[in-house]
Amino acid sequence: MTKLKFKRLMRKKWLYPALYLSVAALVLVGVFWYQQSAKNTGDQVAEQPESEVQNEFTTLDKEQDSVAVMEQDENLQMPVSDEKAASIVTKFYDYNASEEDQESALVLYNNKYYQSQGVDITRQDGESFEVTAAMSGKVTEVKEDPLYGNVIEITHDEDVTTVYASLNDVQVQAGSEVAQGDVLGSAGQNSFGQASGVHVHFEVRKDGQPFNPESFFGQPLSQINKKAEEGSDTEGAPEDDATDENQAPSQDQADESGPSADDIQNNTDEDPSGSEDEEQAPDEESASSISTIQT
Known part of the structure; x- marks a missing residue:
């Protein structure tokens, strides 16, 4: 009975196109997922140094601004430590x-x-x-x-x-x-x-x-x-x-x-x-x- 049902199923015209489409869809999904994963990994690697450099420049700018403000706000002091x-x-x-x-x-x-x-x-x-x-x-x-x-x-x-x-x-x-x-x-x-x-x-x-x-x-x-x-x-x-x-x-x-x-x-x-x-x-x-x- 099982063999008979399988033979009848194989005679269906829509079976092979459906299988091909299913396999193709799986392949496309796999390729797309792989590309997205690789892209995300590459972006993280590429963006990390840039982010660090940006943070260094930001810190440097803040320090320079602080020094400039400090000099601008300096008042004359007695030239003694105490x-x-x-x-x-x-x-x-x-x-x-x-x-x-x-x-x-x-x-x-x-x-x-x-x-x-x-x-x-x-x-x-x-x-x-x-x-x-x-x-x-x-x-x-x-x-x-x-x-x-x-x-x-x-x-x-x-x-x-x-x-x-x-x-x-x-x-x-x-x-x-x-x-x-x-x-x-x-x-x-x-x-x-x-x-x-x-x-x-x-x-x-x-x-x-x-x-x-x-x-x-x-x-x-x-x-x-x-x-x-x-x-x-x-x-x-x-x-x-x-x-x-x-x-x-x-x-x-x-x-x-x-x-x-x-x-x-x-x-x-x-x-x-x-x-x-x-x-x-x-x-x-x-x-x-x-x-x-x-x-």
Whole structure:
């Protein structure tokens, strides 16, 4: 009976086409599935490196953006690692300041009083301390000066520079980039600021013009630029004396003799901002800042 049914089935005309179509459909499904599997595997292999590279670029861009934002938001800091233990013993000479502040901004050297163009910072215990970068920038000068000790100059955006003098040692090189808070060296002593003991002499300059660092601690560069547009901290100085009395001594003047300290002190007490009888600081041909001292 089974053979008879099979023979009858084989006589059906639609059987063979149906079988061929079924087999063909299975083959096509198998080929399509294989191609899709191979394609998906290849796409995953090809896309994985691209995804990793994209992630690296994205991370790099985010880091660069973070650095840019950080530099943009940086405020001027005291050049010390521990501000709580630091104190300013010599102020910046400002013609518009009080007599008390002006007197504390005079530096006695070689029987002459000179007007400080920066601030002297010490520790309360008199010990040495780490001197740090007040802002991020590029070290444009490192030198050892017989009068001011080791000196470092850092250039920032907008032609603003910070100067660090009276360093006992230096841990950076000219041409290197430093971030805010990086250690530049340690505080020491120098010949010009002997009365300050172990200290760092710190200056802030815009286009070579000195400004009072105390006025800008905690402030961004834009405030220094704004102050520069309005006028320097030496405004209000007598026209005849403003240039000469402003200048720190150069090494060539280190051995020059002058009037006694008592005579200068008497003149300073009468008129700290400068008078016709007050001894003049080095003339205009002298170095106007520690960044231009002849070594």
